[in-house]
Amino acid sequence: MSESQQERALALLARLKQLYPDATCTLDYETPVQLLVATILSAQCTDERVNKVTPELFARFPNASAIAQAPRSEIESLIRSTGFYRNKAKNIQAACEMIVSEFDGKVPDTMQEILKLPGVARKTGNVVLAHVYGINAGVTVDTHVKRLSSRLGLTEHSDPKRIEKDLMALLPQPDWENWSIRLIYHGRAVCKARQPLCESCSLADLCPFPSANSP
Structure with a gap:
């Protein structure tokens, strides 16, 4: 430089x-898991569109455990308008399954660990770590x-x-x-x-x- x-x-x-x-972050969320899910949904989609989809999604499935156990088809239906909905639903559900099974239901607080979650790259990791944990990792x-x-x-x-x-x-x-x-x-x-x-x-x-x- x-x-x-x-x-x-x-x-x-x-x-x-x-x-x-x-x-500030323009995605609507109440919990770390919800911000993680909203950020995954925001890929190639506007935050405005994501914010229209997530209220119903989070009302039906408010936490990692609920999302992990949800019928995949129902998640797909709820997030369809965000684009690439099948792949997003797959990653969101797999990420929540890992959060439950490997991280005691808590979104990881290090970049190394959060990148282990399916569908999570550095963009999502940076957003979640900064806004949930106050960690500027990148x-x-x-x-x-x-x-x-x-x-x-x-x-x-x-x-x-x-x-x-x-x-x-x-x-x-x-x-x-x-x-x-x-x-x-x-x-x-x-x-x-x-x-x-x-x-x-x-x-x-x-x-x-x-x-x-x-x-």
Whole structure:
């Protein structure tokens, strides 16, 4: 990481904190298991859609034991609108079975252990560890974070693991998770995939992307 990248990252972090002071996880949940399930469901799906699905799902199956014993077809029916519902249902149920059988019904609190759960990669692990246990184990890299990190000149990589490693080197550990949340907020509202609103972007003076794409 270059010194200029580090300086830009810290300046962007300060600016994002000003823009989105109350940014928090937008998935609705009441327990660690529910956040785990909601995060798995959010893959290639919006948080808004997940939040429409989970109330009924969690009313029927409120904990790991209930999900582990539920009829797979019923879980599939409840989560169908989130996409890839068969695979998601399979992973959610298998993860809950492991939570019950190997972790005494408790979502693991280390990255090493949580990654053992079916369907759980670092993105889900980072979200759950940060919001449930207050552990900043890494930087959550979703589609927004991937896109914005590249546009902001903070990484040259496309692989989420390598992007995460770059961002972890640039940012203070206590800010790792909220950096991701604030970047997601900005990606949804301003730095959109197809038509980024560069002219009205509050980060434009810190971003190489507008000049690189201007006429």
